[in-house]
Amino acid sequence: MQLFFTPELNPSLENFILSEEESKHAIRVLRMNTGDRLYLIDGRGGLYEAEIIDPHPKRTVLRILSIKENYQQPNYHLHIAVGPTKNIDRIEWFLEKATEVGIQEITPIICEHSERKEVKLDRLNKVIVSAMKQSLKAYLPQLNPAVSFKQFIKDIPKDGTQKAIAHCVDSDKKYLNQIVEAGQHYIILIGPEGDFSAEEIDLALAAGFQPISLGDARLRTETAALAACLETSLINR
Numbered sequence: 001m002q003l004f005f006t007p008e009l010n011p012s013l014e015n016f017i018l019s020e021e022e023s024k025h026a027i028r029v030l031r032m033n034t035g036d037r038l039y040l041i042d043g044r045g046g047l048y049e050a051e052i053i054d055p056h057p058k059r060t061v062l063r064i065l066s067i068k069e070n071y072q073q074p075n076y077h078l079h080i081a082v083g084p085t086k087n088i089d090r091i092e093w094f095l096e097k098a099t100e101v102g103i104q105e106i107t108p109i110i111c112e113h114s115e116r117k118e119v120k121l122d123r124l125n126k127v128i129v130s131a132m133k134q135s136l137k138a139y140l141p142q143l144n145p146a147v148s149f150k151q152f153i154k155d156i157p158k159d160g161t162q163k164a165i166a167h168c169v170d171s172d173k174k175y176l177n178q179i180v181e182a183g184q185h186y187i188i189l190i191g192p193e194g195d196f197s198a199e200e201i202d203l204a205l206a207a208g209f210q211p212i213s214l215g216d217a218r219l220r221t222e223t224a225a226l227a228a229c230l231e232t233s234l235i236n237r
Contacts, residue, residue, distance in 0.1 A: 002030060003133040006040045007140070009048060011069065016040070016050065016062045023060040026052070037065070041133070043140030047071040071138040076236045077185040079105040081152055082225045083192025086115040092127045094222035098229045099131035099141055108146040113194030119146040149200050153207050156187065165189040165209040166224055167196045173213040176231045186232060188212075190225040 004022045018026060026032045033055050040048040040062075047068040054061035080103060084091050095106065108119045121143055128141055147155075156163070162180045166189065180186060189196070189204055196204070205211070214227045 001136060002026075002032075002038045003136060004038060004040050005043065005129050005133060005140075006048075007043050009040055009042045009046065011046065011067050014064055015053070016064060018060040018062065020058045024057055026060055027055050027057040038062075041071075041138045043129075043132070043138070045070045045073055045138050047138045068138075074102060074104065074139070074236070075183050076232070077104045078102070078229065078232050079107065079185070079187045080190060080225050080228060081107045081109045081187060082190040083111045083114050083221060084108045084116045084119050084146065085193060085221050088116070088119075088123075090220070090222045091119075092124065094225050095124055095127050095141075095143075096131040097226050099128050099137070100135040101226070101229045102233045103141050103229050104139070105142045105144065107144040107152060109149045109152050109189070110146055111149045111192050111200060112197040114192040115194075116192075121145065149196075150203065153203050156207060159185075161185045161187055163187045163189075163204075163207070163209040164212045164228075165196070165201065165204045166212050166214050166228065167191055167201050168218060169195070169198070169201060171211055173211045176212050176214070176228065177235055179210050179212065180232070180235060182236045188228045188232070190221060190228065192221055 009016055032052055034052055036052050038050055040050055048064055049066045050062040050064050052060060053063050110117055125143055128143060132140055162184050164176060189209060214224050219227060
């Protein structure tokens with residue numbers, strides 16, 4: 001199945017023109033031609049089957065044949081708020097794998113111990129889109145702009161969201177599967193290199209976050225974030 005990301009597509013269209021980038025990939029790279037079929041995803045759960053009617057390398061014209069809405073819609077919402085690593089490649093790796101496993105929202109949080117204070121979203125969004133297409137998913141995870149830890153805690157809605165924080169300070173902790181229920185909205189905090197500060201941990205606990213353990217080993221930031229994704233996915237099977 002060849003997937004093409006077309007966020008501007010909607011179910012009311014009968015014909016559609018691929019972007020120049022996707023047209024080039026279809027015609028020049030994959031050498032597709034008139035009559036060949038491909039699949040489009042809009043990032044909002046729509047999976048479209050289409051047929052090429054004009055294989056132009058800059059503006060390929062397609063006929064929409066069928067639509068599946070809410071394709072593989074997840075039954076939960078996982079929001080990981082993670083301290084961006086000094087080496088941005090490690091966060092790119094996390095975003096790729098988390099998208100493949102299943103995640104709905106990511107927020108980079110700038111903490112007291114963060115070595116990276118700025119995050120450029122363009123490249124990270126490209127990584128997410130590529131992983132979404134590779135893993136045959138139709139929902140694009142939402143990548144939010146970076147925000148300070150204190151502001152993130154302040155903006156959290158007071159609803160039924162299940163909240164957890166993974167930190168390295170010795171304390172009474174439970175495993176994630178001991179405190180969350182399937183089919184819910186989750187927010188999980190993962191600290192930067194150097195972990196959360198004592199003040200940040202106290203702020204999170206006061207806001208209703210429960211401290212969790214992700215195992216006996218001390219994990220890198222991106223590994224801990226992925227472990228939380230995997231555990232949440234297992235809870236919701």
